[in-house]
Amino acid sequence: MNTMIASKELPDVIWGDRGADVERLRAAGMLVPLDDYLDKYPNLKKWAGDSTLNMLRSSDGKLYQIPNWYTSQPAGNAGYLLNKKIYEELGKPKLETTDDFYNYLKSVKAKYPNIIPFDPDLAKDGQGLDVLYGAFGENHPQSYLSERAVPNGDKLTSIFLDPVFRESTQFASKLFREKLMAQDAFTQTTDQLKEKANNGRFAVAAGSSPTEYGSKGDAELKKKDPTAGYEMIWPIHKEGLDKNKIYAGVYNQLGWNVSVITKSAKDPEKIFAFMDWLTGPEGSRAIMWGPEGVLWKGLDEEGYPKFTSTYSDDHERTSKMMDPMVNLQFDGNTAYIDKAKMKFESQLPAEKQNWETRYQSSITWKTVYNATEFVNLRPAPESEEGIIAQNVETIYLEARAKAVYAKSDEEVLSILDKADQDAKAVGYDKLLEYKTKKWQENLVKIGSK
Template identity: 60%
Template structure:
């Protein structure tokens, strides 16, 4: 899953995703906490270093000399914006001599990276899923730069992340710089509700799957085709449909559907998702919504821009996804400009009647976040790029990304290392900065920025708090589940299990889409029964056995076995 990128907050909301996620290997969620003065000292020291004419310790220091490198986002339908078009990019380009050349794929990401690999003309930095199989190909080819020699010299990642062992590759080296890592729960998955439509329909109860169905029917009856009752974001990435799956089982997790798992844990083993009773019940419910046109009918082929346009114009009644706060937070500010009573709000996760609502988790996170930045051997000065990423993920870098350059909205650090917010702090400006910087938040540090954001928000009335922040604190973060134990379950791309995974992933998406579009409950069962047979014929059972072994190894490292 992308944000399964972040966090979007996810990230700025975070999460993520990656999750976002953070726990160490020795014990999930029990990472080394920085000393209270660490952030302050690091931030002040960095500031001092940046104004020092001569750097004598051999470290690369932001702003001392120009830094230029290329970056590529390896996500379908996602390209980095031009660096200088973002507030952080403009500032760093003009004030710190940092220029990043963004490489676009325009939707042809698989072909783009394949072409770059074939010609050996790789970007200097690649940002993608933490365990993407294409990255494994680069690792096997020796095209990734290990970070181990830089960790002590540039200590922000090590300080704020803690135990990095589960992130290491088979050779014991670290090649991933995680995004939205955290020792605390975070993430943005859940349900966003159109306030205007909800009010017009009488503010009905929205707690169970029955409530949700009745509500969507009412939306369809009143608004016809002018409003999408349930917008699931991008169905081919599971997104909102995956969120609906979690409503049907206590402990049913979004991650069960992901490419890195595609399984349900049972009695110490990873078992087929297609034979899982909870998954089957959820698919029947989803198929019913789809055939009654209560779900966006182009959910499997719509683009991010199409989803954003509908959310921004208020043409969705319920919006669910891995990080719906990204779009909804932006739309909230826009819609309430002309209608103070409009906009969106979030609800506690929907649950099947009879289930404990506090054991429903629409989203997941890991200690390591959702994605990662990799430096390739094409980089002329990989240490400089790592040093930049380390500054970017540290207190000063995080504050500039979220609140703008020091001086306007914040000035210096308090005794706990959090930013001191000024009397000129402009919430609207800050919200705009965060939204515009979100696409280039490569290595977000949830452990630091969450407390920093809440320092300002804590003393504000609920209705005056930043929209994303208030719902992260009250809805999304309390309902995300730590799945750090399931990280690293992707086999090497060229191994037998890796080849099986590629085939399973392709077929699974086909099976999944067919089951969503099924004409009856009986047809859903028929599709999933045949799908199970087809996956087994590809070696699905072998893949599950391999993943079970890796999962148990993770549990042992985390002292959870």
């Protein structure tokens, strides 16, 4: 990025994270403002809405970013994936609290020595560990982990001293040292995780999007045994907590990431026109379900596709079309895609519903936290706070891994205490002040203050 800015040789469009890099490009005068196109090409303005676009405006008041997977409703795939065959063979025990969960994993280990009781996905990225975090505190979203900061009144405070983080890390460490958790959790790859899912090699998995490998794994297992497969369960919770205030994942209005058009583009308006088409109903249908005639044919009175029997009967073909487009989509329109799916799926019997859509509607969308207030808290990397943030990040990642590998609950707390001291030594308090200020500004923007 530094080289591109210095050389002034940029691609026409850059797709990446919101925040510091976008602001560096804007400050260097390298981005095209988009406000003049919004009324001429109305899809983005209509579907994202003014509140979302205003949250994306830069300090000069102009809009430079086209959001991806923005939404006006709950969305997400985080949660727990359950190996159906193993669960049934163990008598379908109650699986609601963290104690239930621990006892179930012990049962799996005792009866199935070649099965991984719990796989936390790519633990080095948080994933299943972050999902477990939510089990130990009401209204405790994973945003606290990703921002390395926890609200206490009107201030953001140390993640290392957060009682929920400390208890959830002790629980994760206990699972790991008793070999109830995948021992390669911090080193496995996505391909290895998919292989495990396709061959039913874990009893429970958790992550930010287990639906992706759960749906494929379900189809693979059913080829060999129609009674096998995967299902999702309501997020587990610590005894005494309200299960309806436990969140397995988060979403925000702004979605995942953004595209920006640079001044290297010869005709930025044409690029915007294309991306506006892509985020509108016609573009959304084309990229998610392919051209008309196979998975869908014609539109209903609301402009949603009329799905064909191929969509509902050939789940493998439908997943093969849809799944790659989740991650390779430049300005996905969550509301249109999800409403179209749900409108159709709700009319089907359970056995014909798309696997992912079924659990989105019944579980994952009901257990996801609106974390819009925590977006855009990260400082520019070259700023003083940005340098502090990089150091704190290193401390956090190392401490969390060490804590999971700890030999006792006491050692977990000792590691987290040391991490808090180390973070404060590199300026953590100053970073928390910066994030607090940005958080309070967000609360005003979204009307929560």
